[in-house]
Amino acid sequence: MPFIEVKGLRKVYRLGSEKVVALNKIDLEIEKGEICCILGTSGSGKSTFLNMLAGLEKPTKGSILIGGRDIAKMSEKELAKFRQENTGFIFQSYNLLPSLTAAENVSLPLMFKGISKNKREKIAKSMLKAVGLENRMSHRPNQMSGGQQQRVGIARAFVAKPNVVFADEPTGNLDTKTTAEVMELMVRMCRKYNQTLILVTHDVDIAKYADRIVHLIDGNIDSDKRNESIVPKEPLEKEDGKTINNACENENMQAEEIGQ
Amino acid sequence: MKFFDIIGMCFKNLWRRKLRTLLTVLGVVIGSCAIIVMISLGLGSNAALEYSLKQMGDLNVVTVYGNNNGGGVVVDASGSSKNASGAPPKLDDAALETIKALDGVEVVFPKLRLDSNMFSIYAGKNNRYKAQWIEIYGVFPEELEKFGYKIDQGQLPAEMGNKYIIFGSQAAYQFADTKRKNRMVWKEDKGDGTFTEPFFKPLEETIFLAVNNTKKDPDSNGNYQSGGRSYEHKLKVAAVLKEDYNKYESVNAIMLDMGFAKQLLADYNRLNGIKNYDTSYTEVAIWVKDLNKVGSVQDAVTEMGFQAYSMDSIRDQLQGQVVKQQMLLGGLAAISLFVAAIGITNTMIMSIYERTKEIGVMKVLGCFISNIRQMFLIEAGFIGFIGGVIGSIISIIISIVLNAVGGGAIGVDMYFGDTGKSVPISIIPFWLILLAIAFSTLIGLVSGFSPANRAVKISALEAIKNE
Ligand SMILES: Nc1ncnc2c1ncn2[C@@H]1O[C@H](COP(=O)(O)OP(=O)(O)OP(=O)(O)O)[C@@H](O)[C@H]1O
Numbered sequence: 195m196p197f198i199e200v201k202g203l204r205k206v207y208r209l210g211s212e213k214v215v216a217l218n219k220i221d222l223e224i225e226k227g228e229i230c231c232i233l234g235t236s237g238s239g240k241s242t243f244l245n246m247l248a249g250l251e252k253p254t255k256g257s258i259l260i261g262g263r264d265i266a267k268m269s270e271k272e273l274a275k276f277r278q279e280n281t282g283f284i285f286q287s288y289n290l291l292p293s294l295t296a297a298e299n300v301s302l303p304l305m306f307k308g309i310s311k312n313k314r315e316k317i318a319k320s321m322l323k324a325v326g327l328e329n330r331m332s333h334r335p336n337q338m339s340g341g342q343q344q345r346v347g348i349a350r351a352f353v354a355k356p357n358v359v360f361a362d363e364p365t366g367n368l369d370t371k372t373t374a375e376v377m378e379l380m381v382r383m384c385r386k387y388n389q390t391l392i393l394v395t396h397d398v399d400i401a402k403y404a405d406r407i408v409h410l411i412d413g414n415i416d417s418d419k420r421n422e423s424i425v426p427k428e429p430l431e432k433e434d435g436k437t438i439n440n441a442c443e444n445e446n447m448q449a450e451e452i453g454q
Numbered sequence: 455m456k457f458f459d460i461i462g463m464c465f466k467n468l469w470r471r472k473l474r475t476l477l478t479v480l481g482v483v484i485g486s487c488a489i490i491v492m493i494s495l496g497l498g499s500n501a502a503l504e505y506s507l508k509q510m511g512d513l514n515v516v517t518v519y520g521n522n523n524g525g526g527v528v529v530d531a532s533g534s535s536k537n538a539s540g541a542p543p544k545l546d547d548a549a550l551e552t553i554k555a556l557d558g559v560e561v562v563f564p565k566l567r568l569d570s571n572m573f574s575i576y577a578g579k580n581n582r583y584k585a586q587w588i589e590i591y592g593v594f595p596e597e598l599e600k601f602g603y604k605i606d607q608g609q610l611p612a613e614m615g616n617k618y619i620i621f622g623s624q625a626a627y628q629f630a631d632t633k634r635k636n637r638m639v640w641k642e643d644k645g646d647g648t649f650t651e652p653f654f655k656p657l658e659e660t661i662f663l664a665v666n667n668t669k670k671d672p673d674s675n676g677n678y679q680s681g682g683r684s685y686e687h688k689l690k691v692a693a694v695l696k697e698d699y700n701k702y703e704s705v706n707a708i709m710l711d712m713g714f715a716k717q718l719l720a721d722y723n724r725l726n727g728i729k730n731y732d733t734s735y736t737e738v739a740i741w742v743k744d745l746n747k748v749g750s751v752q753d754a755v756t757e758m759g760f761q762a763y764s765m766d767s768i769r770d771q772l773q774g775q776v777v778k779q780q781m782l783l784g785g786l787a788a789i790s791l792f793v794a795a796i797g798i799t800n801t802m803i804m805s806i807y808e809r810t811k812e813i814g815v816m817k818v819l820g821c822f823i824s825n826i827r828q829m830f831l832i833e834a835g836f837i838g839f840i841g842g843v844i845g846s847i848i849s850i851i852i853s854i855v856l857n858a859v860g861g862g863a864i865g866v867d868m869y870f871g872d873t874g875k876s877v878p879i880s881i882i883p884f885w886l887i888l889l890a891i892a893f894s895t896l897i898g899l900v901s902g903f904s905p906a907n908r909a910v911k912i913s914a915l916e917a918i919k920n921e
């Protein structure tokens with residue numbers, strides 16, 4: 195059984211008497227550990243699709259099964275619990291809470307889960323180390339660059355070891371060099387724990403990081419193919435000489451402690 | 455989410471908007487201050503009222519007057535009995551029992567007044583000093599204290615019997631010096647704060663009391679003959695009462711044990727051949743423990759056909775005025791607290807508008823909506839709580855200042871001679887502080903209720919909307 199199973203998904207927005215069909219009829223199956231890119235032009239329905247996968251919006255028709263459970267039928271409370279246990283989210287505009295430090299932002303999902311302050315601080319710190327921000331722990335979002343903020347966002351998305359991470363244009367606000375760093379980081383994080391990543395973008399270059407590229411046009415799947423020119427996975431050199439791979443090792447040790 | 459973490463998030467949010475939090479708290483401070491100060495002023499004026507009522511008479515006491523004017527007055531010799539139906543009831547032992555059984559009555563204190571004409575009373579060597587006109591009351595001495603009689607000198611013996619008597623504070627001034635043309639001395643301020651002394655010190659003298667034979671005319675000095683040895687008593691003054699101008703007997707009268715008084719009354723009537731005389735009490739004071747029952751006891755006694763008097767009706771009237779005042783002031787205070795509540799709601803709604811995206815993000819990250827609701831409620835509740843605490847502190851300061859400044863200004867009204875203490879204008883009991891803080895917190899919670907509901911309804915989608 196595939197990890198994510200989308201059947202006959204349809205989303206229609208009503209604006210007065212006018213109907214906007216954002217998604218027509220989507221059928222899709224995604225395996226555990228797959229890095230799947232939803233590619234399409236503006237207005238093709240990518241965000242709508244992702245939002246429904248993440249349970250932020252209810253579909254007009256059809257079902258979305260994640261790990262065998264239909265998220266369209268969950269109550270608010272069940273959904274919150276489901277998100278705590280299964281999903282991470284990376285936003286285009288980072289969406290860090292401005293009053294919290296980097297470490298506190300990263301530990302938010304753990305706090306919502308009810309994990310004690312000591313434990314979650316330890317985990318959050320090792321996560322921040324893993325994304326190369328060990329010396330930005332107690333900085334607030336407005337004291338960090340966009341790239342740094344997005345790395346905090348990535349740390350936050352992965353901190354609770356979710357089964358699936360959703361990312362909507364995660365590099366939309368970043369320059370080319372930072373985009374490459376951030377994409378590399380996300381992909382490595384996923385690979386480490388065999389986590390599923392669903393990535394929305396309009397940028398073909400970014401799609402190259404994925405295993406699989408689903409092309410949306412006007413709310414329909416136009417093509418769905420394996421990525422042949424997948425970006426190589428050599429370790430990326432960091433300024434301080436440490437590799438992200440090493441950092442991941444580090445994170446690995448700490449994350450084991452969460453235990454599920 | 456752990457409760458402690460929810461609190462932590464609340465503090466971070468309140469701290470982030472320091473100025474706005476401060477201003478909102480200020481609203482609550484003003485509101486709670488207004489309420490506390492108003493209530494404390496009300497309590498103060500209530501206390502002052504009770505105090506001055508107490509000066510006028512004991513609030514717990516209902517006084518009942520019998521239809522007998524002085525136990526010794528000779529009843530119409532023709533014996534036209536007034537005890538037929540329709541006649542006023544007698545305040546006798548039977549009536550006393552009925553009164554004792556009334557709801558709320560704790561102690562009854564009958565007084566039997568003996569007319570001063572019935573006796574001759576002397577003090578000093580060779581009966582030099584003679585009482586001119588002195589009232590004699592039979593009482594139950596053990597109840598004196600309960601009814602507000604205070605002893606100035608000496609002390610009450612276990613049994614007064616027909617050996618001891620009690621002097622009113624100025625009873626000794628009622629004696630005239632028979633060797634100096636019945637000259638008397640009055641209690642007067644000598645101008646240096648001391649008073650003129652009576653002819654003798656009551657506790658040190660033996661008092662000689664003789665029952666008069668009023669059938670025979672008095673001698674040239676106005677002295678009646680006594681009925682002989684068995685009608686004469688040598689008495690010791692056990693105690694002198696402290697004067698209280700609300701109680702006539704504590705000043706100018708002599709008190710005897712009730713049994714002795716009844717015996718003297720019987721002796722007088724026997725000596726003078728009077729058979730049909732009235733033995734009912736002159737007056738009964740009733741002690742009602744529960745102030746709220748004073749009125750009903752008074753009504754019940756009136757119903758029995760007696761005249762009854764208490765401070766209750768005056769108290770009701772005065773208190774009614776005070777309550778009206780307090781309601782007006784309290785209403786104003788309540789309005790200011792209501793404004794503060796609107797302030798809290800406003801602040802919370804503003805903060806929800808600002809934090810719409812954050813709330814969406816928290817939902818996307820898996821925060822339970824119940825936790826989001828708690829965050830907003832606690833924030834609002836905390837604004838109320840801290841406002842209540844600061845308001846209480848400021849109110850205490852205001853109260854101290856009012857009492858220090860106002861006490862002097864109103865001086866005359868507020869100072870009562872005998873204690874030398876002033877009744878404070880503003881009284882803040884501990885329960886008022888607790889109540890005010892609890893109430894402010896509640897106001898905060900209630901004000902935060904609708905904003906919190908608004909917050910939980912914010913869609914997770916807000917997280918990804920770009921402004
Ligand atoms: N809340 C809404 N109400 C009405 N129409 C909507 C709403 N959200 C999306 N749409 C419409 O649905 C279609 C798909 O929108 P969607 O946001 O999914 O596009 P997208 O592929 O993410 O585009 P972009 O790359 O610009 O973000 C668009 O035509 C849009 O106008």
Ligand SMILES: [Mg+2]
Pocket residue numbers: 240241242
């Ligand atoms: Mg989009």
